Amino acid sequence: MYYLLYPVLLQGQSMYAVNYTFKDGLPSDEVYWIKEGSDGLLWVGCDKGLVSYDGVSFKKYKAPKARNKSITGIFEDSKGTIWCHNFAGQIYYIKQGELHLFEAFEAWEKAAKGNVIASLVLENDILRIESAFNIWLYDIATERLQKLGDKYFLLNNGNKIFLNGITAPYSEINEIKTPYYCPGCFFIPKSSRTRGHEPRMGFTKSQTLELLYVYNYFGRGWQSKKGRINEKGIKVPFIFLIQKDTLQALFFPPEIAVYGTNFIVNKVKIIDKNTLYLSTSEGLFIWNMKNNKVQHFFKGKVLSDSFFDSEGNLWLSSLGKGLFFVPRLALRVQDKLTKNKVIYQIETDQHGNVLMGYDDGSIIYWDPSENKVLLEKAFPIRKRIKNIIYNEKEDNYWITTEKKTHLFDPLKLEILPKRKLGPAICDMAFDNLGNVAAAMGHGANILANSDKIKLPESWKEKSSWESYQRQFKGGSSGYVVLVPGGNRTYSILFQSVPEYTIWVGTVSKLLYYSKGVPIEVKDKKGAKIIATCLEPMNDSTFWVGTLEDGLYCIQNRAVIKHIRIQRGISYNEIQELKINKNILWAVSTSGIIRYDLTTDSLTIWDNGNGLPSWNVFDIAFIGDKIYAATKEGLVSMPMDLEMNVAKPVMKMTQIMVNDSIYPIQSTYQLKSDENTLKIQFRGISFRSQNNFRYEYRLLGVEENWNNVSSASNIVNYPDLSPGNYTFQAVFVKADGSRSEPLNIAFLISAPFYAEWWFIILSTVFVILIISWFYKRQINKIKAQNEEKLERSRLERDIRISELKALKAQLNPHFMFNALNSIQDYIIQNERELASDYLGMFSDLMRLYLNHSQEGQLSLKEEINSLKLYLELEAIRMDGDFSYSIQMDGKIDAYEMEIPTMLVQPYVENAIKHGLFRKKGAKQIEIYFEQPDPSFILAIIRDNGIGRAAAEKHKKHQFNRHKSFATAANNSRLELLNYGRNSSIKAEIVDLEEFGIAKGTEVRISIPIKRESN
Template structure:
């Protein structure tokens, strides 16, 4: 191609590259792949992928793998997949069992273990027969009776059958047998060629291209190929299959007049050209590939014995195997239609021949990034701009001709007179005739992004940081705008029709004619993103690299075609685009890859969605076209799917629920279910439609109908009954209300009467508490203090007496007082009584509990009468050592305070005797008033005041009395 000299400035070396590879998706355990060892693969009519693996039979719908097995199956492994005319999937195993899948279950058809004795066989499924091809015998098994109807034996091992038109061809070591559609042997002829005495190893393989038949045999450990001539009844040995001659061939695929051999060393592709095979390419080198198929979307599937499954979504997108050091490509140009010229981030420059797949690397003097590169074919020079300095490389001598002090060049333009226009990070230069001694400044201190020479009007367009500027041959400048706003360009090109195209970093693409915007493309009219990395014209087509995909725009029809990473694009970080003869090459941070212009864009086909599951109230339900549901069966989840890897990687769904809403809603990619909660009663139709954004094809809509019944309380009979019930209830309610109001009135009348009685009892209680004897004794004490001239004591006693009378009067007007107030009142009363008893009375008042006496309320005038009784009837008759204890136990859990009054008086029996002597037969006034008041206080109450009087004895002798009063309280 070119001769390069090694100089002190440039180090050049060649790197041989074996081949370019299509971009493959490797399915493994992280993708849910259930195994890594696979033996067979097919795609059925519905688009499901079926896999025979070491661990069993699996079905793949593009998302998940489903295992099929049954109790009769011996071992896990299955082999030899096929689909019959009824859509059932068949397979067999090494134990001689044959299976088929029907209605989601694996069924055992027949067990021929006694006949086959551990031999793994091929088979065919016809309308009435299962035909089994063992090593040397064909068995015809009736599908109804499951009996072997007939056999056909051979002297040597036979091949897997192949059908051409209505005939079946079977090859043995030395002959070919032809059977008609009734399984009768039509003819047989020898294929043993001259000097082919070497022993044939294994079974013969048969394959075809159109109506041409070929066989493959292993002779002397070498794969030998023959073409069958039916007219002359002979086999012609073929050459030119060196790539696979020593590899084990597992399977042969005929695809578009090409033969794909799945081998122990990857997949080899051969073209049948001029009556011979020509090696085209090799995929998955070093991988043990057992079979290759293509699916309905054009994806290639490769299964392996130890590396899982590989899927190539687009065989026409290829990644070039450049060296690891050259992968970070920063700029791209081309020398001719088969040689690419690129600069990298590591500072070196390289050439890549896409025909020979060889790379040449030129190591540059400094390691700064290559920022721009341009080849001038008229002078066979190239201009190399780096972050530090620029260089001119003479391709005839391989020498760096010039070094110039211009750094971070953005672009070189080769003008028609061999002048070179240069823009760097802030300046614009003109290099007259490419001579750096004639370097001339044009503009300074204005940062550009790129530049473009428009040959039609001999103008230079420069995309600056603040907008797009046109410089014509008269050195005049013109700023180009759109709607009075700047155009911020990043990449510029022109199509054959003279339209200038400017890509922007956020506003899509502008098309300019006569400096006026005539086209504007954004995401609203076809672009997958408004952020454009690079554009390149190819006649009147425009190749567009965005941050979301690569697109091809036909500028005449305005139709876009799109490729994404799911189609095999290795990177969106595109640094350059070059148009080759039949390919477009893209450079990126991941290296170089190409797109076949004619074949890379697959024909879009309609896809079919189906329902996979319906859940009602979170329970899986059998699939049906229509559902009738109860009112409480109103939480419904629909799951759906489109078979195939492509759609599940890039497709979306539109859905709506007629009867609930009419607007379509679009799911996210990969979302395959919709759930509705608490739907009201009514009739509904759920519709779902698959959508691929880059195609205009309208896919069929799948639909399910269901209805939710009204709850019983919304039925006419229930509503009528409810109206009658409500009417009757209203009548009964008001009757009851009137009766209740009458009862309430009677209660209020009675309550008024009770309140009057309670007031009277309070007055009686007050009178009882203000005992005349106590008052006379108190006054006598005061008189005695005065006579004895003890004025201070008389005054103090009179004050305490007055306080006690005042307290009683205050309490008499209250319904409740605090316990502390009751205790204080008792203290005052007992202090005066102690004086009356001439200090021969000892008393204590103590309270216990978590609540303080000041925090609780009790009824007024309740305790003092019992204390007075203890003094009057018990302690009064005792002459010495009089003791009175008053204890309060506060229970904050039951809200009850117990008042325990204990005296060591003579006891109730003796007190009664003393009372009899005084001829007082009537019941004491204070006691009766207290009992009547208790009865009133307890009236209608759940918690009542209780009084228990207990006589205390010691050795059967009375030693006092205990009164226990249980008083419900309320807290403040």
């Protein structure tokens, strides 16, 4: 343990800055020039080349044909092209993301006869190329190179101020050179050995100021009109104000003048008419010329350049230390108070001093007004201070460590242990009765601060008071247990309205004790409140910080307001609450929440708004400043610090279609095969410190936004279908602010065969082709049908002729047999029989003649002709022949039609070949049946000698003629069946009994065709 009891004066505050070095991706820590481009990029010239930074990563550009890698003199023309040069005098420019050597450089180098570029200036799209002795102008638009004389700078009124005037810069009007009046200007006069010259100077201007400044006065022999540089009483100015024909020397205040001539001014930036920022060999000086006050920052750093970007951030470049990024000028860091340790607890008192607790178990009592450490103490256990609570009533601090609780008297600077309280105290509260309430990791208790515990009489009326009394040991003050030791508590608070009340926040609920009885309070939806901290607003109202549910306001024991931050759960994880000047300050795990209780407005201070760290552990207030304990140290800032309200800007950086780079434009009309897109975009917010994200979508493909990190700024859409698409992207900062959507339209044309005109033409063409083909086929089919009809007609005529011929052959065959019978009757002189037979024969012939013209006749007509024919045969066979014709009752003989003379030839065959040679009774039976509705069956059965015996008789006939009827019947069936779906079939069956022929049966199947009326 050690004490430091005497005051120690600390060094001044430092400006909070982020240092980018080689470790962060910067190619080199030796930086000569920095500039913000119109595209938002930070351009850096260093000894490794040209570098750009987009707030996420550094990109180095390769310089072709480089004779030296170091880049300086970075400028931008009106078209957004970046120009620069290296120390070898080569000029480069950026085109399509690559560094190109200036095409006219070789011509300039030849004209300059080997002189090396000393500096490069770009103004009004005119490159001013300066060598040691001459100056050249190159018009970017006309590509014209022109040689001039001395080096000059262009003034706001259009006039030029020339250097190399030896005793002072000069102006030139109508070729008349007039030196500026400058008694404070130093120069080296011409001698017999050397030419005279003036110091190397720079130039800067604003709308109200125009300044020349001297980089340095190294070397000897400098003199002015008032004397030599080292003479006593001679002031050496570095900056001159240009006023008409006079250069007014501006002398540094003592804080800068102390460096004398061993001082280098690398850059001067005009902030306003009274303020200059000087980037020097001794750091950054902010010089208020009106009151001649100076602020000195970045001591010991050699700064080469500085500027403010569009967000208001200050950038500084250094030689050997990389880049410094200052997001908030108003932020100050008391880095001397940290000494490689972290402040976790900070509390102020009525004396305006601050007590801080550290991670190593030490404390520092600090006077911020004098910047003095009044007390420094390290406790034996080197673990962080758990809590520091200031008791305003007794003007003392309660300090809780890992093992003990201590009291600190700020007036006596004394520290005493407080034995009544144990370790691990999370919160404490003091009531008006002299009691102390402690929320601990093992419950919550009420203790007496100095005397015995004093509680209101209303608490003693409850039965619970007896249990409280049992915990008092003898006459000691003892303690009262509110929450038993097995329950962890976070916070505790006393209230006197509407009555004496103690509030306790535990790991599972928020309780208040009224008359000694605990009652739980929930929010308006009935949800539990896990209170990590409680901050009183007045006697009846207080605010609650929760574990992960934001803020609650409780008044008269009821929730009246709930504030939940919409940025994510980490912003609703409240670690500390404090009220100052009607402002509620809440420390979350992601930053500081500022809630104005009067205007009901809320702002967030976090890393994205320039706060040094997400990890803020505690806050305190001194005057109009808020102090924050962070990992980066103790940071102070004005309580009315304005947040950056500027919206981030999104820009398209590259469009690739089918792996080809296209110029950036708002609308693209693409061919059908140009359908693979690669889109690269960029949003820049240096203050966000890479803590932002992108949202993008391609309307026409997706409606929902895609969320990606700051590093994912390239998207691909392969093989898109024809149609209209709109790509949208937005930049979303950590505070939720969004850029305006970036909109790029793509129209991918359909292939020509999918265009409406092509579809219409194709449809018409196809219709015409189909119509032509259809018509051609119809004509072809029509011709074929006509040919078929003609062929069918001819075939039908042929068949009809053949049938008629067969009929004609059948009739003569029967006539031949009948006439033979008549002849026999006449020879036998049976005239009457011959006459009757001849009459019947003539009737039959008349029927045949009538039927011969018809292809079909009714079944009834067929049966009538059969009867007449069988009567003639019966007469011819002289009485031993009998016949019968029977018909199924289901058959309608009048409507049923069959081919003419279909059955008669089979009957004639049966008589001629089966019955004619049979001895004895001869019989023939004819049946017409209808076994199926689709056909009728004609059965002709005889009891003749059979087919086998008949065939033998044919063979033994001496003068046999050819039997015609059977062959004719078969041919006729073929002709009749031609073209029919159902054929007429004839089947001949031999009738036998024990192998002996008993006759023949013919079965004719005739498809039905009814006679039409």
